[in-house]
Amino acid sequence: MKPAVTYEHIKTCKQSGARLGKVHTPHGTFETPVFMPVGTLATVKTLSPEELKEMDAGIILSNTYHLWLRPGHDIIKEAGGLHKFMNWDRAILTDSGGFQVFSLSDLRKITEEGVHFRNHMSGEKLFLSPEGAMEIQNALGSDIMMAFDECPPYPASFEYMKSSVERTSRWAERCLAAHKRPEDQALFGIVQGGEYEDLRKQSAQDLVSLDFPGYAIGGLSVGEPKDVMNRVLDFTTPWLPADKPRYLMGVGSPDSLIDGAIRGIDMFDCVLPTRIARNGTCMTSEGRLVVRNAKYARDFRPLDENCSCHVCQTYSRAYIRHLVKANETFGFRLTSYHNLHFLANLMKQVRQAIMDDRLLDFKEEFFEQYGFNKE
């Protein structure tokens, strides 16, 4: 059977080893490396699908855990699936819920069967298993589904991490067995193992032996230093097949996106750009800009003088500062639009640098201008 999602390798950057590719899905093709805007509750907060198309977003992310609790996957199924429900006709990836349980709710108890926890809003006792996570994602109809995994807290002991990796591998098998629509929806495995090289290798080999159509690297962007993340990528990606997509979960700062692409990652997601936008912080080519600062009260320049987005062509820092200070929703729409456009444009520049075999040079130039080298 033809897999629902396939990876097409275009070229490898001679200077960095980064790869340029395309991912073909039942809802269209997107180029990689790609940053995926996060739409946890079936909306990329404050923005419309039309605005996301303006910035050429080819895939967005949503969450099993959140949509199961609210509005309920049965309602979304009745609506004809998540694409129809939210009027998004391009690709959707859904995370499986395991991580969200750990990052959102307390009173969690993990067993071989699955995870017992409380609804983070109502306190109601709930249970989620690999089979449950598959049923919900099959109902949502996402093009890419994630396996139900455990993302252990950082740091974790080797012993705990080893038993967790082995359970996550057993859960991955249960996910494959429970997945009802492999011809329409691709199920990606999630590699765990913390910062332990042999556990990352064991996790990757366990999952590759199950022949998933794509692989995520989980257990990162959970508070570890950036050099730890980069080291884990260096010794994990070589165990993943070159002809399948590689997805680094939860990563969205400009430096980590470039460093991840250099290490062979194709897909990224993070709430960072839209989360910081809602408190008035913007990503610009000269670094972060906190537009609510008083120094911008009479600054009539755009957020970013090097940005081609409609926000930067139309509105001033003074106006956006005024809106954000007044807690006006339009202000957060403008900062969110710009931040996502900024990352979409960054990934376009990364793809061009790979095409031109100069991603390491691009990294140097970008870091210099953005100010990372000063960090």
Ligand SMILES: CC1(C)O[C@@H]2[C@@H](CO[C@@]3(CNc4nc5cc6c(=O)[nH]c(N)nc6cc5[nH]4)OC(C)(C)O[C@@H]23)O1
């Ligand atoms: C960077 C930034 C701003 O992103 C925020 C906040 C804290 O980090 C984030 C992002 N990091 C992140 N790591 C992940 C690991 C896994 C994983 O191992 N398995 C599965 N199924 N899903 C995952 C999703 C992940 N998201 O995770 C939450 C808690 C969702 O908020 C995000 O700091």
Ligand SMILES: [Zn+2]
């Ligand atoms: Zn802009």
